[in-house]
Amino acid sequence: MTDTPETVITAPRETDNLDPRTDAPVRPAEPVHMAPVQLGGITVPTPVVLSPMAGVTNWPFRVLCEEYGPDGLYVAEMITARALVARNPKALRLCRFAPSEKIRSLQLYGVNPSITEQAARIVVDEGMADHVDLNFGCPVPKVTRRGGGSALPWKTDIFTELIHRVVAVCEPAGIPVTAKIRVGIDHDHETFLQAGHIAQEEGAKAVTLHARTTAEYYGGHSDWSRIGELKAHLDVPVFGNGDIWGAEDALEMVRETGCDGVAIGRGCQGRPWLFANIKNAFEGSDERINPNLGEVGRIIRRHAELLTEFYDGDETMAVHDLRKHIAWYLKGFPVGGSTRKAFMECETLDDVNRQIDRLDPTIEYPPRVIDKPRGRVRFAKKVHLPYGWLDSRTTTHEERETLFGDDPMDASY
């Protein structure tokens, strides 16, 4: 695939994506009334979604989030359809759920409708999940240069066929299918209204919009006005996504866009209690959790134990996975560089527990990081697409052959 020429779009300047919200007149806060969202036969009582994040939303993290915010929808990180079909052990591990998870929600990523259908068939036949989300939002070059993720809605023929085939397999089994999309490839190649409509017509039970283009990657701001546009355009529920860092952001997104629910990605990294805060906000309560370091230490300890279970007792793998979470948990706390370094050098649960015991449990949650942005923030330098991708909205026979001969076999991006 590396020998094949690509279509490359150069990223916009940061100033091309100014926050439309900062120019909006300030309106008095109105109460929001959130209703449960129905996905086919599944009810999501509190319409808050843990947005799938590769390397983050495995079951240990989902369990922590769900303990704070019962009644939401907690989606696993994306599983490559081909890896599932090939029964790649890493992909199979990512398909596991904890017994406490109420709605077992998997996200599939595929470019090839036939392979994705086969993956959906495995999910159905083996009773692996209660809900399937389809990933059409990933901006990572490794994915888009194969026509996948956020590149795919541009090709309406493959996009339509893929959703159609997955729904045809899942729907008879009572498994609702939803789609997660971006605004488009860039502002000259927007796809979200059409993609949302196609998804709805093909039987998707809801659509989540991350209101950025592929070119915007994670830079600038999610343009929530596009979520409002999509909401006005569709009959199925719309989940708004992008830049919700605290409960007040969630309320504001709902007020501004009329979306049926919100999806949270980076905002909950190191803050699983954000789901409690949003649930409270949606229920009209002002109560907010911002735990002190003692409580954060307790969460880290529990996270480490759950990860050890996830990795079948392999403490090294668990502790290595935990490192990024620890960095997020400790963000803003005045614990010093040497403590952070010591956590990063931990290899066993005992090492982690020893470091936790050294933390001062009385330190309050640092106000300067409450409800503030975290995680990835950069623009894409370039958008990588298969050669000639933008020339037409449908694929030629040759394009399909090139694309489908080379799906990635790995389980993550």
Ligand SMILES: Cc1cc2nc3c(=O)[nH]c(=O)nc-3n(C[C@H](O)[C@H](O)[C@H](O)COP(=O)(O)O)c2cc1C
């Ligand atoms: C580390 C990371 C991994 C991600 N992995 C996925 C994924 O597997 N599937 C997906 O649809 N989106 C993925 N996303 C995108 C998020 O689900 C979400 O749409 C995006 O971060 C915007 O929401 P936020 O502003 O709340 O973070 C990922 C984002 C991050 C930061």
